[in-house]
Amino acid sequence: MKIRAVVLVALLFGPRIGWGQPRDDTSLDEVLPAPTTDAQTSQQEGSTSTEPVEFGLGFGEEFELEARDRVISASRTVTTIQEVPAIVTVITAAEIEDRGFRTINEILQTIPGFEGDRSEGHDWMVEPFARGNPRTLLILVNGINVVDPLRNNLVLDRKIPLEIVERIEVTSGPGGVLWGSNALLGVVNITTKTGQDHSGVQLRVGGGHGPGEMAAVEVNASYGQELIEDLFLFANLNFYSSQGAELTPDSQKVVGVLPDPDPDGISYFIPQSVTTDPSRDYFGSVYLDLRGGPFTLDAFIQYEADYRQQGYGGAVLTTDLRSESLRQQVGAVNVENMGLDPLWVFSLGYQDRYLDNDFGLNATAYFVRWIVQEDPFGTYPPSELLPRGYFTIMKDQGNFRTGLNLDADLNLPYNNRLIFGGEVMGDIIGGVEQSFPADATSPTDTGMITDTVIEAGNRVIGAVYASDEWRASERVALNAGARLQLSNTYDPAILLSGAMVWNLFRDTFLKVNYGEGFRPPEFQSTNTNPEIPSGITWLPNPNLNVERSRAIDSEINTILLRDQGIIDQWFFRADYSFTIMEDVIRNIGGTFENSGVRYIHTVEAVSRLRFVGHHELSLSYYFVNAEDDTSGPLRNIANHIFNAHGRLQILQDMLHLSADLTWIGPREDANRRVVAGDDPSAIVMVFPSDVFIEKLDPVWLLRAGVRVENVLDRFHFGVFGYNCLDQEYSDPDFYFDRQVIIRPQPRPRWSVFATVEAEF
Amino acid sequence: MRTTARLGAISLITALLVGGCLADPYTGSYVVVDFLTDLSPSAIVQMPDGTTSHYEMWVQFDDQGVISLGKFSVDVNGHVLAYPGMTERIGSLTGADDRRRSGVEWDSPYQLEGVTSAFVTIETNGETDYAPSGVVIMEGEVEPTEPGRLSGQMSGQYTTRLGEQKNPTARITILLAEDQATF
Numbered sequence: 001m002k003i004r005a006v007v008l009v010a011l012l013f014g015p016r017i018g019w020g021q022p023r024d025d026t027s028l029d030e031v032l033p034a035p036t037t038d039a040q041t042s043q044q045e046g047s048t049s050t051e052p053v054e055f056g057l058g059f060g061e062e063f064e065l066e067a068r069d070r071v072i073s074a075s076r077t078v079t080t081i082q083e084v085p086a087i088v089t090v091i092t093a094a095e096i097e098d099r100g101f102r103t104i105n106e107i108l109q110t111i112p113g114f115e116g117d118r119s120e121g122h123d124w125m126v127e128p129f130a131r132g133n134p135r136t137l138l139i140l141v142n143g144i145n146v147v148d149p150l151r152n153n154l155v156l157d158r159k160i161p162l163e164i165v166e167r168i169e170v171t172s173g174p175g176g177v178l179w180g181s182n183a184l185l186g187v188v189n190i191t192t193k194t195g196q197d198h199s200g201v202q203l204r205v206g207g208g209h210g211p212g213e214m215a216a217v218e219v220n221a222s223y224g225q226e227l228i229e230d231l232f233l234f235a236n237l238n239f240y241s242s243q244g245a246e247l248t249p250d251s252q253k254v255v256g257v258l259p260d261p262d263p264d265g266i267s268y269f270i271p272q273s274v275t276t277d278p279s280r281d282y283f284g285s286v287y288l289d290l291r292g293g294p295f296t297l298d299a300f301i302q303y304e305a306d307y308r309q310q311g312y313g314g315a316v317l318t319t320d321l322r323s324e325s326l327r328q329q330v331g332a333v334n335v336e337n338m339g340l341d342p343l344w345v346f347s348l349g350y351q352d353r354y355l356d357n358d359f360g361l362n363a364t365a366y367f368v369r370w371i372v373q374e375d376p377f378g379t380y381p382p383s384e385l386l387p388r389g390y391f392t393i394m395k396d397q398g399n400f401r402t403g404l405n406l407d408a409d410l411n412l413p414y415n416n417r418l419i420f421g422g423e424v425m426g427d428i429i430g431g432v433e434q435s436f437p438a439d440a441t442s443p444t445d446t447g448m449i450t451d452t453v454i455e456a457g458n459r460v461i462g463a464v465y466a467s468d469e470w471r472a473s474e475r476v477a478l479n480a481g482a483r484l485q486l487s488n489t490y491d492p493a494i495l496l497s498g499a500m501v502w503n504l505f506r507d508t509f510l511k512v513n514y515g516e517g518f519r520p521p522e523f524q525s526t527n528t529n530p531e532i533p534s535g536i537t538w539l540p541n542p543n544l545n546v547e548r549s550r551a552i553d554s555e556i557n558t559i560l561l562r563d564q565g566i567i568d569q570w571f572f573r574a575d576y577s578f579t580i581m582e583d584v585i586r587n588i589g590g591t592f593e594n595s596g597v598r599y600i601h602t603v604e605a606v607s608r609l610r611f612v613g614h615h616e617l618s619l620s621y622y623f624v625n626a627e628d629d630t631s632g633p634l635r636n637i638a639n640h641i642f643n644a645h646g647r648l649q650i651l652q653d654m655l656h657l658s659a660d661l662t663w664i665g666p667r668e669d670a671n672r673r674v675v676a677g678d679d680p681s682a683i684v685m686v687f688p689s690d691v692f693i694e695k696l697d698p699v700w701l702l703r704a705g706v707r708v709e710n711v712l713d714r715f716h717f718g719v720f721g722y723n724c725l726d727q728e729y730s731d732p733d734f735y736f737d738r739q740v741i742i743r744p745q746p747r748p749r750w751s752v753f754a755t756v757e758a759e760f
Numbered sequence: 761m762r763t764t765a766r767l768g769a770i771s772l773i774t775a776l777l778v779g780g781c782l783a784d785p786y787t788g789s790y791v792v793v794d795f796l797t798d799l800s801p802s803a804i805v806q807m808p809d810g811t812t813s814h815y816e817m818w819v820q821f822d823d824q825g826v827i828s829l830g831k832f833s834v835d836v837n838g839h840v841l842a843y844p845g846m847t848e849r850i851g852s853l854t855g856a857d858d859r860r861r862s863g864v865e866w867d868s869p870y871q872l873e874g875v876t877s878a879f880v881t882i883e884t885n886g887e888t889d890y891a892p893s894g895v896v897i898m899e900g901e902v903e904p905t906e907p908g909r910l911s912g913q914m915s916g917q918y919t920t921r922l923g924e925q926k927n928p929t930a931r932i933t934i935l936l937a938e939d940q941a942t943f
Contacts, residue, residue, distance in 0.1 A: 257861065264861065688794055688862055688863025689911065
């Protein structure tokens with residue numbers, strides 16, 4: 001559905017915002033027609049059409065703005081990719097389908113500034129890196145912070161099914177002034193689908209197989225409808241199950257030290273590889289969106305049971321560790337780890353505009369729940385050292401966040417537009433308990449001991465912010481913002497931002513922006529029980545301050561060609577950023593401390609060539625160099641990542657091919673060599689001084705597929721292959737330290753997945 | 761022509777930016793030592809003149825000088841603590857407790873590529889000079905074992921305040937900083 005996007009801009013920002021991209025250097029102010037209704041606006045804003053949006057400028061000349069060129073989260077108002085004072089990439093629902101993405105991690109893998117889909121703890125956690133650092137991203141679901149405060153992370157596997165995603169806006173760089181906590185090095189804002197944009201029933205079933213994802217099945221059902229006048233419902237049910245990936249570690253850990261920051265020690269390995277064969281994983285979710293007038297009610301309830309045969313530290317479990325009496329006591333029988341890691345998000349929103357659209361108000365009250373339970377958590381298979389093996393069980397008592405966001409925008413005289421607001425948020429940590437056999441070496445059961453590893457805690461946060469955009473001239477906009485963040489657990493934080501966007505000439509923009517971000521200490525570094533019988537020896541530090549980031553970004557972007565022969569549009573952008581992380585939290589001598597400064601240089605470049613007939617070729621490059629002033633360069637990251645994406649439309653709206661090729665440069669990992677003796681099945685001892693820097697070769701990852709659409713006007717088919725080149729590769733640890741994972745972590749090999757969709 | 765000019769300008773900017781990123785190499789090193797046997801608690805180790813003492817870890821560059829990696833003490837539990845202060849735990853002796861911990865870590869700001877040997881001395885408590893005391897309790901050669909890595913073993917002997925003769929042994933590995941930005 002084509003729309004007049006000028007209406008969108010006029011409604012949401014009034015006539016002063018942005019200069020658009022009028023031809024012949026004509027100011028957009030001069031050509032804007034009168035606004036239309038709010039309802040139209042919201043429908044347009046949420047459009048899922050794959051058709052480009054037309055901006056009619058009243059001169060008989062038009063330029064097209066696709067949904068993926070519109071940006072909301074970087075400035076909390078709608079503007080374009082080219083003009084927004086930040087480095088932003090938008091992925092729409094249509095693109096997610098087109099390119100066969102399965103997870104948000106896979107999406108981030110293709111975006112400069114990020115290294116998505118990194119594994120930690122042998123696939124227990126799969127998360128993205130931003131500018132070379134893990135857990136530095138703010139993940140938003142419809143503007144709500146869903147980063148778990150216990151560990152400052154959110155595993156981006158199938159937790160959030162992409163079938164409910166309307167669009168994802170990814171900002172590279174700090175975004176603390178507008179978004180507050182966790183927007184340290186980037187923001188991922190996930191916008192979900194609504195009944196205003198999707199009507200009718202959509203059913204989707206899929207299945208696939210391969211050593212990278214075995215025996216996978218998916219069932220998804222969506223329903224969208226205008227129930228009564230101006231009351232819209234969107235509902236989604238998603239179920240996914242697979243046996244996960246066959247992983248082949250090159251050796252089997254038998255007993256080893258606890259993860260860093262516990263003191264280092266000797267580990268024992270059987271230097272033989274083994275291929276895992278885990279049980280079936282289950283992911284299920286329910287999503288509801290109900291909106292009428294200015295009100296929106298959202299609910300996302302998810303369940304997952306994720307089985308892993310390889311322990312967090314690398315032990316491979318092949319036998320049941322528990323005797324019958326322990327089974328009765330513990331109440332479960334596992335020969336592998338079962339991770340229970342669900343996410344719940346509920347929100348109630350109010351959004352409206354007043355004063356002839358000069359004032360907009362958006363209020364959202366929300367509740368988020370995380371829980372992490374690992375059974376078993378620590379795993380040591382039976383061996384001559386521990387004849388009965390050893391295990392621990394970790395139970396998170398649940399972590400909760402409830403809060404209220406209040407955001408407003410106001411058009412002011414002299415071409416100023418003020419965005420301001422505040423938030424009140426409370427984090428509640430239920431604590432983490434760990435259970436373990438009382439005597440691991442006893443030939444008989446000695447019962448289980450349970451102790452508190454992380455104590456319950458809470459944190460109250462309040463913040464106010466304001467950001468003003470001043471359009472100094474027809475071609476230059478200046479932006480300045482500030483935020484005051486208060487909490488009962490850390491010192492007040494003041495964050496600043498500033499930006500200049502200069503429309504050099506038609507379709508070419510120069511941006512320079514300064515941003516700050518912060519990350520509150522994770523609760524596991526402030527609330528660890530200092531007297532833990534189960535043996536964790538690191539001490540908490542309740543006086544930790546927030547980690548800070550500051551970045552200067554510069555970008556030049558342009559439409560190099562438009563409507564030239566077979567070329568529809570050629571977009572290019574190049575960015576350089578210099579980022580400083582301060583007060584980085586690390587463990588020093590067993591206690592967490594704010595220490596050290598990290599200097600990060602990044603370069604991003606994107607060339608997107610769109611041809612007539614909906615063919616497309618995109619190339620992107622990402623360079624990162626991060627150096628810590630106390631531990632040197634971060635060598636566990638790829639300094640260079642290239643991405644290429646191609647889309648070939650064979651039959652208009654019927655058949656297209658798609659491929660994404662990612663080249664991840666060499667990475668390094670501080671590991672320990674496991675050297676077999678005369679008997680390859682005998683346990684060998686590995687000392688800390690066996691450490692060496694393991695060089696991990698570059699990786700070529702190819703995802704390719706075909707989609708057949710609109711068969712009989714209601715059926716769609718898709719088949720995609722993942723890791724099609726069957727690269728057998730491993731990931732380094734999240735952190736460039738010497739202890740956590742002693743061997744590289746194998747990643748999934750190839751797999752295929754096919755889907756059939758029907759719309760009614 | 762205009763497009764070509766734009767492309768050229770953008771390419772130049774990008775090249776300059778990338779080039780600027782490749783400077784600033786880090787030259788520090790990481791050292792880990794496993795004290796395998798017979799490193800006694802500091803409380804029962806003394807200087808030849810009977811004064812109380814602590815340990816100090818050194819590396820030597822052929823005949824060109826020595827660098828101290830750090831002073832440390834050992835408590836009765838086998839925990840290795842940074843000296844002075846003795847609150848920062850930098851590792852443990854092998855077999856120090858039921859988890860057979862080992863590994864003592866130092867981050868050095870120096871490039872230790874030219875190190876040829878390593879040794880441990882005992883030093884008088886309170887001294888602040890930058891020279892080894894000469895009371896060497898173990899030493900050994902260090903040599904490159906692979907690019908970016910040196911390793912070796914140390915051994916020696918000393919007598920405790922209690923009159924026991926000890927034969928300490930240890931393994932040392934030095935990881936050198938390298939510029940990773942290679943294709």
